[in-house]
Amino acid sequence: MIGVILAAGRGQRLGRDIDLEKIGPKCLLxxxxxxxxxxxxxxxxxxxxxxxxxxxxxxxxxxxxxxAALGRKYDARFDLVRNDAYLSTNTACSLQxxxxxxxxxxxxxxxxxxxxxxxxxxLLKINRTAISVDNTKxxxxxxxxVRIANGRIEEMGKTIPIERATGEFIGISTIGGGDLLExxxxxxxxxxxxxxxxxxxxxLSLSEGGNLAYSFTNGLKWTEIDDIHxxxxxxxxxxxxxxxxxRF
Numbered sequence: 001m002i003g004v005i006l007a008a009g010r011g012q013r014l015g016r017d018i019d020l021e022k023i024g025p026k027c028l029l030x031x032x033x034x035x036x037x038x039x040x041x042x043x044x045x046x047x048x049x050x051x052x053x054x055x056x057x058x059x060x061x062x063x064x065x066x067x068a069a070l071g072r073k074y075d076a077r078f079d080l081v082r083n084d085a086y087l088s089t090n091t092a093c094s095l096q097x098x099x100x101x102x103x104x105x106x107x108x109x110x111x112x113x114x115x116x117x118x119x120x121x122x123l124l125k126i127n128r129t130a131i132s133v134d135n136t137k138x139x140x141x142x143x144x145x146v147r148i149a150n151g152r153i154e155e156m157g158k159t160i161p162i163e164r165a166t167g168e169f170i171g172i173s174t175i176g177g178g179d180l181l182e183x184x185x186x187x188x189x190x191x192x193x194x195x196x197x198x199x200x201x202x203x204l205s206l207s208e209g210g211n212l213a214y215s216f217t218n219g220l221k222w223t224e225i226d227d228i229h230x231x232x233x234x235x236x237x238x239x240x241x242x243x244x245x246x247r248f
Contacts, residue, residue, distance in 0.1 A: 001124075001174075003044040004098045005037070007111035008057030008086040017228040024062035026225055027054075027111035032238035036225075037063070038070055040109055043117050045074045047124060049107070053079045055098040057086025088195060095199040096187040103180060108199075110171030114234045115222035120172060122215045129176045129183075130213040131203050134222065135167040143168045144200060148214065153207035156200055169200055170222050179211050 007027040011020050023029060027037040034042075037054075044052060056063045060082060067078040079101075083094045095108065107124065123132045131153075133146050145165035147155040156169065175183050186202040206212045221237040223230055 001047075001049050001105045001107055002102055003040070003049045003052040004095070004102070004106050004108045005040060005052065005054045005111050006091055006094045006098065006109065007037070007063060008055050008083040008094045009091075009112075010058040010087065011112070011226075013227045014225065014231065018231070021059070024059040024066075025056070025111065028062060028066055029112075029225060029231070029234075031114055031234050035066065036111065036114060037066060039114070040111075041070050041074055041076055043120055044107070045076055046117075047120070050075065051077050051079070053081060053098050053102065054111075055083050055094040056080050057083045057094075085195070089191075090196040090198055092187055092190040092197040092199040092201075093195055096184070096191055099175075099180065099184055099187070103177065105174065105177045106180070107174045108172070110224065112225045113171045113222060114225065114238065115170065115172060116217075116220040116240045119170070119215075119217050119220050119222060122217075123172060123174060126174070126213045126215060128213055129174060129179045129203075129206060129211055130215060131173040132170050133167040133214050133216055134170050135216040136219045137168060137217075139165055139168060144198070145169075146214075152210070153204050153212060153214070156204045167216065169203075170217065171224055173203065176211075179206060182206065182209075182211075 007025050011026045028035050081097050083097050119132055139162045145160040146169050147164055148166040183202050186205050190197040203212055221240045223234050225231050225234050
C-alpha cells in the first residue's frame with residue numbers, strides 16, 4: 001500500500017488568523033509538538049507503508065524540507081508531485097496528479113486532518129476501497145455529508161439535508177488497486193467538468209458499482225482544520241491515542 005497526502009492548498013481561511021507564509025501549508029501545522037504531516041507519516045510507517053506521495057503546491061519547498069527530515073527519522077521514502085495550479089483547482093485535480101504514477105492499493109489523506117489513529121486502523125481492516133464516515137458528529141450546512149442506504153453511498157455533498165445524512169466524510173479513504181483505473185477515469189471526468197471539483201465524488205460513482213465500503217468513526221475524535229476554531233479544537237484533542245501512534 002502507498003500513502004497519498006494532499007497538501008497543495010493555501011489554507012486561505014486559516015491564513016486570516018495565523019501566518020501560513022511562515023508555517024507553510026496546513027500539513028505543517030504543529031499540534032502538541034508534532035506536525036500533522038509527521039503524525040500521518042508515523043501512522044503509515046506503523047502500518048508498514050514506506051512509500052508516501054505528497055501533492056504539493058503552496059510553499060512546496062517547506063514540505064520538501066520537512067520530508068527530508070521525516071525520511072531520516074522514519075525510514076520512509078517520499079515522492080513529491082506538484083499541483084502548480086493549486087490556486088485555481090481543488091482536490092480532484094490534486095488527487096489526479098497524485099495517482100498518476102501509482103498502480104497499487106492507496107490510502108489517501110487530506111493533509112489538514114487530525115485524527116485518532118484507531119480511525120485509520122478500522123478503515124484499513126476493511127482491505128478494499130472504502131471511506132471513513134463520522135456517524136456521531138453534529139452536522140452543519142458546511143459538512144461534506146454522506147447518505148448511506150442499503151449498504152451503499154447514495155448521496156454525497158454539502159447540499160444534502162442534515163436530517164437525511166448518515167454522517168460526514170472525514171477525508172481519509174482507501175482505493176484498492178483493482179479500482180484505481182476506474183478512479184482515475186472518474187477523476188479525469190471531474191476535473192474536465194470543473195477543475196474546482198472535490199475528489200470525494202468519485203466514491204459516489206464507485207459505490208454505484210458496488211465497489212465501495214465504509215467504516216464509521218463511532219465517536220473517535222478527529223477534525224479537519226479549516227479555520228482558527230478548528231485549530232483550537234485540534235489542539236484540545238491532540239492527545240487522543242498518542243500512546244499507540246506509530247513511533248511516538
